[in-house]
Amino acid sequence: MLPNANTPKTDSGSQNGKRPFHSPSPQSNKKQKLMNGSAHSYVQLQEERQQLPIYSARKKLLQQVQRLASAIVIGETGSGKTTQIPQFLYEAQMHRNHLIACTQPRRVAAMTVAERVAAEKGAEVGELVGYCVRFDDMTNENTRIKYMTDGMLLREAILDPILKRYSIVILDEAHERTVHTDVLFGVVKAAQKQRKNRGLMPLKIIVMSATMDVDHFSQYFGDAPVLYIQGRQFPVEVLYATEPQSDYLFAALVTVFQVHKDAPPNEDILVFLTGQEEIESAVKSIKDIAQDLSQDYPPLVVCPMYAALPAYHQLRVFQPTPKGSRKVIVSTNIAETSVTIHGIKHVIDTGMVKAKSYNAGSGLDLLRVQRVSQAQAWQRTGRAGREAPGSCYRLYTEPEFGKMNINAVPEIQRCNLASVVLQLLALGISDVLSFDFMDKPSKDSLEAALQQLEWLGAVAVADCSAQGKLKLTAVGKQMAAFPLDPKLAKILLVAREHNCLDEMLTIVALLSVESILHTPQNKRDEAVAARKKFVSPDGDHLTMLNIYRAYKSFNGSKQWCFENYVNGRNLKLAAEVRKQLHEISCRLQLPSNSCGRDTTPIRKCLTAGLFMNSAELQKEGKYATLITRKAVAIHPSSSLFMCKPACVVYTELVQTTKCYMRDVCVVDPDWLTEAAPKCFKKKKMST
Known part of the structure; x- marks a missing residue:
């Protein structure tokens, strides 16, 4: 069970160089084989299935689900609900030879769980068990258990509102409340009602999570019964800081080495931070400090973990820690629920997360660092108790925890709804x-x-x-028809007018994956120098296009990616995304053409989709957005950072110390008026 308010706590510590805690706990690639080991023998996997806490509840669970139209399943972390419940339903023939859908908020979870379940069924992924995520469908006509992102099931509902291919829909990790999840709740509920009214085969809905506002979910799904599944969460001692920490990154570093000093080797540490740059900085600092302590303490294996990390680096996180050493994983919230890392005994929770924030009044759509909710904090805490008793160091005070939202504000209430x-x-x-x-x-x-x-x-x-x-x-x-943000879809549609669909397919594909740049903290200067030859004076979108062209000219060489500090995994994924977008374009009969090296058509297309994300240079040398007049700046990672173009469009705003524009492109002010005459009056813009 995740810890509750009665979990033992120890409050101590301060800031400004002092240890935030002085009383440590007493114990102080898509077919790749994943952390639980798809390489295990079939017999081993069956033995592991039977050892899961949910296995003993199989008979009673099936009896309950058989008689219910909708059910809420609360299964403690590690109970096995995600991998086992779809299998139980299939083995009991409840699927009626139709599909069982199990939705996940994150693509990495859909893919990894499908790999595991396929191995447990002794099948290849894409046969009996498959997955479907954006731009990657590993299913066929024989698939019966289908793991998929909630966004993909939504896209299916556009063509089939009653979801007639499915007999059971399992909505997993429901507590995350992503935009797609919330819309899917309403769509699946409506499909269930329509099928009942029309006398069709019933649609069974199962909503699953480790933690959620149970009453709220139950009421929404017609007072659906709540089924509780016992887990095997070990006790976790929670320690709070006695004073607010002004610098949570510094406090995290201090706490890492406090635990390293006091805890036995092979008790690994998981640190939660907010993003790639922060994580790379922390990893470098931990490695540097560990070098100075190497003679007195066990060796440290330090691993970053974030979505844009190249695959070969991600695999290091799941590798066993060498005997006598300690692994320190520094991760975003991807490690809260989407992946399970064995060996974690100590969690360091900074209490911060990077989340979308949208203000309809100002029209600003930001990505900003903010406090986690209490539910997220308990999820993080639970990572320390998966395999043995552990400890969680919270870098905030107990009163600060009490002021946090109980649950995260649903994304649908804090994002752009276009x-x-x-x-x-x-x-x-x-x-x-x-x-x-x-x-x-x-x-x-x-x-x-x-x-x-x-x-x-x-x-x-x-x-x-x-x-x-x-x-x-x-x-x-x-x-x-495109699985894209409306602004990006519009960019592709107007490309036919400017004869540059080939280039725009590439740019939109690159914007649809995580960053294609890999900039290690300790080699920042080398990375910038290596990529200088790709920089376009017209901005980041053209720079990305140059990198992609070079990548393709070298046939996706891993050595070329390594030498130029680009993420080969994400470039390969972008190529796959581009292929899918091209297929959709062909279905829509969009003409395939190229503008060659002329950047004007490309920048006009970007303007047609991103005109709401435009800014102009003010007389005092700073930028302001054109529609909302918000003060913004070009992000330091941009190829235009040291430049001052008069007018730009950008892909997104990121709020840190300033409000930064990310992925910036130089445009002509007149293009904005042409693209959206209702937004911009025909006038000379200030420079």
């Missing part, structure tokens, strides 16, 4: 303001999304504040 509204309209839901959301977003956010779609030409709306039922335009229907 994609959501486009999907709902594509599903045939014309009255989006009345959609059955579990937690309804504000009317202002929905109306702002409608206005953005109108500006993009996806809906014909005269007055977004006084709308009843809406329909997509021909352009909107084509935009909905």
Whole structure:
């Protein structure tokens, strides 16, 4: 069981160079074989299945699920619910020869769990057990257990609103409350009701999580019964800081070495930080300090963990720690629920996470560092108790913990809803303001999304504040065909007018994957110098295009990627994404063409989709967004960081010490007026 309010706590410590804790705990590639070992023999895997806590509850669980239309399953971390419940349902023939869907908020979870379950069934991935994530479908006509991201099931619902291929839909990790998950709740609930009203085969819904607001979920799904599954979580001692930490990164480093000093070797440490740059900085610092302590303490194996990390580095996280050594994993929130790392005995929780934040009034869509919720904090704590008793060091005080939100604010209430509204309209839901959301977003956010779609030409709306039922335009229907943000879909559609679809497919594919740049903290200067030959004076999108062209000219050489500090795994994924986008473009009969080395058509296309993300240089030498007049700056990682172009568009804003524009492109102000005359008056912009 995850610890509760009665978990033993020890409060101590301070900041400014002093140890934040002075009372440590007493014990102080898609077919790759994954951490639990797909390479295990079939017999071994069956033995491991039978040792899972959920296995003894199999008979009773099936009896309960058999009689229920909807159920909420709370299974403690490590109980085996994600891998076993779909198998139980299949083995009991409850699927009625239809598909069992098990949705995941993250693609890495869908892929890794499918690998494991396929191995347990003695099958290849893509046969009986498969997965489907964006731009990667490993299923066939024989697949019966299908792990998939919630976004992919949503896309299927556009073509089949009652989900007739499925007999059971399992919504896993429901507590994460991503945008797609929340929309899927309403879509699946509606499909279940429609099938019942039309006398069709019933649709069974199972909602699963390790922790959630049980009553809220139960009420939403018609007072669905809650089934509890015993886990094997070991006790975790929680230690709070006695004073607020002004620098959580420094406090994390101090705590790592406090644990390293006091705890026996082979008790590994997991540190939660917020993003790649922060993690790389921490990893370098830990390695540097560990070198100075090498004669007095066990060796440290330090591993970063974040989504953009190359595959060969990610594998190090799951490798056994050498005897007599200690592994320190520095990770984003990807390690909260999506992956399981063996050997963790100590968790260091900074209490911070990078999350989307959208303000409909200002129109600003930011990625910012903020406090986690109490539920997220307990998820992190639970990582220390998977295999044995452990300890969690919280770099915040107990009163600070008490002030945190109990649950994270659902993403649907803090993000730009343009994609959501486009999907709902594509599903045939014309009255989006009345959609059955579990937690309804504000009317202002929905109306702002409608206005953005109108500006993009996806809906014909005269007055977004006084709308009843809406329909997509021909352009909107084509935009909905792409599994992309509406702005990126619009970029591809206008490429036909500028004869540069080949280039735009590449750029949009690159924007659809994690960063293609790999910049180690200790080799930043070398990485920048190696990539200088690719830099375009027109901005980051053209620079990325140059890198991709060079990558393809060297046939995706790993050595070339290594020498130029680019992420070969993400470039390979971008190539796969591009292929999928090209196939969709062909279905939409978009002409395939190229503008060669002329960047003007490319920048005009980017303007047509990103005009809402535009900024101009002010007289005092700083930038302000054109629509909201927000003060912004070019991100230090941008190829334009030392430049001062008069007018730019950008892919996203990131809030750290400043509000930074990321992925910046130089544009002509007149192009903005041409792209969105309703947004920009025909006037000379200030320079």
